[in-house]
Amino acid sequence: MVESPHHDHNAHTGDIHEVASVTSSLTTFAVLAMLAILALVVGFSNLGEIKVIISLTVAATQSLVLSLFFMDLRRADPLIWLVASSGVFWVGLMFLFIITDYLTRHIAVL
Amino acid sequence: MAANVHDAAPVAHHFNNLQQQHDAIRLGIWLFLVTEVLFFGGAMCAYTAYRIWFPKEFEAGSAALNVGIASVNTFLLLASSLTVTLAVRACYDGQQKLVQFWLGVTIILGSLFLALKAREYYLDFEEGLVPSRKLVSPQQSSMIGEGAALAAPKYAFVQSLERALHHAGYPTEGVDLFRVQLFFMFYYILTGLHVIHMLVGIGLLGWQFFLAKFGFFRYPARYIYIEVLSVYWHFVDMVWIFLLPLLYLAGPHHFGQVISGLQQAFGLSQ
Numbered sequence: 595m596v597e598s599p600h601h602d603h604n605a606h607t608g609d610i611h612e613v614a615s616v617t618s619s620l621t622t623f624a625v626l627a628m629l630a631i632l633a634l635v636v637g638f639s640n641l642g643e644i645k646v647i648i649s650l651t652v653a654a655t656q657s658l659v660l661s662l663f664f665m666d667l668r669r670a671d672p673l674i675w676l677v678a679s680s681g682v683f684w685v686g687l688m689f690l691f692i693i694t695d696y697l698t699r700h701i702a703v704l
Numbered sequence: 705m706a707a708n709v710h711d712a713a714p715v716a717h718h719f720n721n722l723q724q725q726h727d728a729i730r731l732g733i734w735l736f737l738v739t740e741v742l743f744f745g746g747a748m749c750a751y752t753a754y755r756i757w758f759p760k761e762f763e764a765g766s767a768a769l770n771v772g773i774a775s776v777n778t779f780l781l782l783a784s785s786l787t788v789t790l791a792v793r794a795c796y797d798g799q800q801k802l803v804q805f806w807l808g809v810t811i812i813l814g815s816l817f818l819a820l821k822a823r824e825y826y827l828d829f830e831e832g833l834v835p836s837r838k839l840v841s842p843q844q845s846s847m848i849g850e851g852a853a854l855a856a857p858k859y860a861f862v863q864s865l866e867r868a869l870h871h872a873g874y875p876t877e878g879v880d881l882f883r884v885q886l887f888f889m890f891y892y893i894l895t896g897l898h899v900i901h902m903l904v905g906i907g908l909l910g911w912q913f914f915l916a917k918f919g920f921f922r923y924p925a926r927y928i929y930i931e932v933l934s935v936y937w938h939f940v941d942m943v944w945i946f947l948l949p950l951l952y953l954a955g956p957h958h959f960g961q962v963i964s965g966l967q968q969a970f971g972l973s974q
Contacts (some may be wrong), residue, residue: 599796601722601914608906609722609723609927609928610723611726613792613793613794613796613923613931614789614793615793616790616793619786619789620786621794621864622786622789623782623783623785623786626782626785627779627782630778630779630945633778633945633948633949633953634775634778634953635773636949636953637948637949637952637953637957638771638953638957638958638959640956642743642835646949647951649949649953650946650949650950653945653946653948653949656942656945657942657945657946660785660938660941660942660945661938663791664785664934664938665934665935665938665939666931666935670730670734671727671730673727673731674730674731674734676945677731677734677735677763678734678737678738680738681737681738681741682741683741684738684741684742685742685879687744687906688742688745688749689745689749689752689759693752693753693756696753697753697756698757
């Protein structure tokens with residue numbers, strides 16, 4: 595029956611985790627929007643074969659900013675880091691083995 | 705009163721304390737996201753193999769897509785990621801009205817994305833950019849004239865794609881137009897899966913909005929649910945961040961197509 599005054603967040607949420615401030619979220623958004631503009635500039639450019647590499651590098655950077663700041667991975671426990679990095683590791687293994695297999699076979703159809 | 709039952713965050717009997725419960729909930733969503741990464745990863749891996757085999761066909765398929773809608777949708781999703789984060793902050797501060805407001809804005813932004821996406825699918829369908837083995841008889845094709853009776857039937861998809869690529873100013877020499885259907889299969893499957901994830905996200909956001917609106921929860925006690933929901937929503941945004949360059953920007957495009965794509969979306973073109 596205790597009314598909730600908000601002077602001590604942790605007492606209410608029962609959690610030692612902090613949550614990003616409004617200013618911090620706005621900064622993250624600004625960075626992500628800039629990167630999205632960069633992704634479009636690269637996408638609309640005529641860079642030829644390396645365009646896909648640059649595009650994916652920009653996308654990976656955006657994902658990193660998004661996960662560290664919006665998904666709050668930077669404040670997460672080591673266990674969460676282990677889970678998140680295992681996801682990247684497994685998907686990397688999947689790409690590595692499938693792509694090496696397919697590209698070293700006889701070309702499918704010509 | 706019953707309303708006060710939810711004032712304090714409840715600890716389930718199998719947890720020692722609230723901290724442990726929150727840590728378990730966070731671990732749960734991240735484990736789920738790993739399965740999601742592998743799910744989308746599988747589809748993108750297949751995409752990579754085929755794109756390496758048939759680069760010209762994939763670029764041609766991409767050139768026929770509407771980059772105007774995709775560009776606007778990118779910013780709509782990024783903005784919704786910001787608003788859901790603001791909802792988490794409001795929740796943490798115990799500002800019930802603000803939680804409702806930011807959840808509501810996120811739902812609106814997500815729905816706008818889906819509305820534009822639906823419009824895009826409609827336009828794709830109208831242009832005939834749907835994989836099929838349907839044939840068009842010479843009478844229906846553009847070759848009506850003296851020699852029409854002698855012309856061979858053509859695949860409806862190929863004819864539609866030729867028209868779309870001509871409109872985009874993309875040269876079709878050396879491109880196996882029939883095989884571009886492969887690109888469109890990936891386009892529909894990847895964007896379709898993304899749309900399903902958006903629908904689930906909007907449903908969950910709607911449920912939390914309902915709970916906040918009718919005072920079922922007193923924030924910040926239940927803020928962990930909004931936090932976990934935001935993590936899922938950000939993941940859906942992250943998938944789109946990769947779909948944009950892989951599907952829409954794979955082919956040659958220019959900024960003018962953003963304007964013409966949007967004109968087409970809003971019915972302003974000829």
